[in-house]
Amino acid sequence: MDGIFDQNSIAATERGIRWLGEAGLRPTRQRVALAALLVGDGRNRHATAEGLYAACLACGERVSLATVYNTLRAFCEAGLLQEVTVDATRSYFDTRLDDHPHFYWEDTAELTDAPSEELQIARLPAPPPGTEVARVDVVIRLRRG
Amino acid sequence: MDGIFDQNSIAATERGIRWLGEAGLRPTRQRVALAALLVGDGRNRHATAEGLYAACLACGERVSLATVYNTLRAFCEAGLLQEVTVDATRSYFDTRLDDHPHFYWEDTAELTDAPSEELQIARLPAPPPGTEVARVDVVIRLRRG
DNA sequence: CTATGTGCAAATCTTTTGCAGGCTA
DNA sequence: TAGCCTGCAAAAGATTTGCACATAG
Numbered sequence: 001m002d003g004i005f006d007q008n009s010i011a012a013t014e015r016g017i018r019w020l021g022e023a024g025l026r027p028t029r030q031r032v033a034l035a036a037l038l039v040g041d042g043r044n045r046h047a048t049a050e051g052l053y054a055a056c057l058a059c060g061e062r063v064s065l066a067t068v069y070n071t072l073r074a075f076c077e078a079g080l081l082q083e084v085t086v087d088a089t090r091s092y093f094d095t096r097l098d099d100h101p102h103f104y105w106e107d108t109a110e111l112t113d114a115p116s117e118e119l120q121i122a123r124l125p126a127p128p129p130g131t132e133v134a135r136v137d138v139v140i141r142l143r144r145g
Numbered sequence: 146m147d148g149i150f151d152q153n154s155i156a157a158t159e160r161g162i163r164w165l166g167e168a169g170l171r172p173t174r175q176r177v178a179l180a181a182l183l184v185g186d187g188r189n190r191h192a193t194a195e196g197l198y199a200a201c202l203a204c205g206e207r208v209s210l211a212t213v214y215n216t217l218r219a220f221c222e223a224g225l226l227q228e229v230t231v232d233a234t235r236s237y238f239d240t241r242l243d244d245h246p247h248f249y250w251e252d253t254a255e256l257t258d259a260p261s262e263e264l265q266i267a268r269l270p271a272p273p274p275g276t277e278v279a280r281v282d283v284v285i286r287l288r289r290g
Numbered sequence: 291c292t293a294t295g296t297g298c299a300a301a302t303c304t305t306t307t308g309c310a311g312g313c314t315a
Numbered sequence: 316t317a318g319c320c321t322g323c324a325a326a327a328g329a330t331t332t333g334c335a336c337a338t339a340g
Contacts (some may be wrong), residue, residue: 027314027315028313028314028320028321029313030321049190063321063322065305066323066324067320071320073305073306086230088235088329089303089304089329090233090304091233091305103272118268118270119266119270120273121265121267122265122266122267123263123264123265126263127285131288131289132288133285134251134286136286137283137284138281139232140269140270140275141279141282142277145275145277171339172339194329194330195329208297211330214329214331215331218331235329237306
């Protein structure tokens with residue numbers, strides 16, 4: 001399970017459609033359903049393909065797992081999502097697009113945002129000549145104390 | 146390719162055997178071969194299973210890919226290696242055990258150490274109640290400029 | 291000798307792809 | 316209508332597992 005997904009309300013659906021529109025993606029039934037689950041309540045989400053697929057079925061929407069994968073990939077390419085890699089066995093897709101730190105809960109394999117104002121990097125290794133920094137991933141791995 | 150692996154010299158082999166001994170692992174032929182490739186020259190290595198397997202065959206050692214996987218996993222459990230996750234399609238195993246930053250070269254899918262003295266984290270988000278920080282992964286993703 | 295490793299092939303799991311049919315603009 | 320989407324099943328990779336045989340201590 002990936003957290004509590006919002007019910008597929010009218011408001012959530014509209015928000016999803018608007019979100020797709022911003023990226024110039026056609027609002028097909030499946031895309032709208034997935035978009036509503038991802039951004040319907042305006043909160044950030046860290047979804048896995050499998051989890052989103054389950055949530056979609058639970059809402060009574062008919063989608064194939066392959067389409068969920070293809071759609072998530074399409075959303076990434078359109079700049080609507082960001083892929084975060086923390087676990088070799090699973091990809092996470094983040095609705096928040098800026099460079100920010102994550103908490104990774106090792107026991108539940110859950111990924112959540114860490115408060116970015118609490119992260120201050122005073123100095124960062126300089127990128128080697130001929131390269132530039134594309135992104136800095138900071139993952140704080142948590143263990144139950 | 147995962148970098149230049151040291152020739153399977155006597156010195157490298159001995160270093161490998163010592164390394165296994167430290168962790169109380171039996172020095173079987175395959176393990177010694179892999180250990181020599183990993184720590185034979187004393188430098189840090191970021192190996193993938195596939196790459197290590199290829200290097201092993203190139204040295205004329207007979208090993209199966211499954212054994213490489215199982216052995217890398219065993220080395221991790223014994224505390225000889227650390228798994229680093231930066232790419233969802235591949236696992237990297239690092240011979241350096243302390244918490245340090247990495248450069249990830251997006252174009253070649255290569256992983257290298259970033260100079261840890263150049264990373265200064267002034268402030269880190271506090272772990273939520275009931276949890277403690279297991280590790281902080283910092284991955285600087287590089288793009289060819 | 292006995293517990294641990296190893297090899298191989300087959301199984302598993304996540305993700306991608308090919309292609310025929312469906313639906314949006 | 317034309318082209319982009321979707322569904323399904325099959326393919327593709329990476330990694331793990333089961334089991335018989337080999338080997339270190």
